[in-house]
Amino acid sequence: MDLRTRFTEEMKASMRAGDTARTSTIRMMIAKMKEADIAARPSGVQQVGEEGIVSMLRGMVKSRRESADLYRQGGREELAAKEEAEIAVIESFLPQQMDEAAMQAAVRDAVADTGAASIKDMGKVMAALKAKHAATLDMAKAGPMVKAALGG
Incomplete structure (x- = not known):
């Protein structure tokens, strides 16, 4: 529905x-x-x-x-x-949010998919996450995770 x-x-x-x-x-x-x-x-x-x-x-x-x-x-x-x-x-009307482990996995996958190597590629990774997981991923929490994954 x-x-x-x-x-x-x-x-x-x-x-x-x-x-x-x-x-x-x-x-x-x-x-x-x-x-x-x-x-x-x-x-x-x-x-x-x-x-x-x-x-x-x-x-x-x-x-x-x-x-x-x-x-x-x-x-x-x-x-x-x-x-x-x-x-x-x-x-109660929003889709279920990803838990911490699923968010970490999504960030790892996005970093690998985009070929991001440094903090300069953070925008590409965030765009990939938003395109793939917009409904279930809290982008405010994903930002620091991406930054940490890229060594920032």
Whole structure:
């Protein structure tokens, strides 16, 4: 089932269950997706694809993590908890992330495939990782691993 259909089905289920927090978060995700669709129209695309939706969801998670950290620093634990509840809902729609060992293996393979020899080749390795594992690899964690693999 594609993400657009899944959003609709999950929203209906959460509304039936009376889970207002989950319903609110899913509505927010749908609104953000529609916003992305509208932004993509000038380039001739009617709807953002699955990769675009996954990228949008990752951005939403990142934004909420930052907000939760700021709320904690400000002593607003209840708002941080709300942000983390939204993160949990959003992450339930994301593909499963690679574990540490799988990430290491992917980095080793990308270094070997690109023939990277020094830190100057980091861009090529990162591009290969993104092309092959964009949905399941956290690029923020992959960067330091690539740097270490290239001796940086």
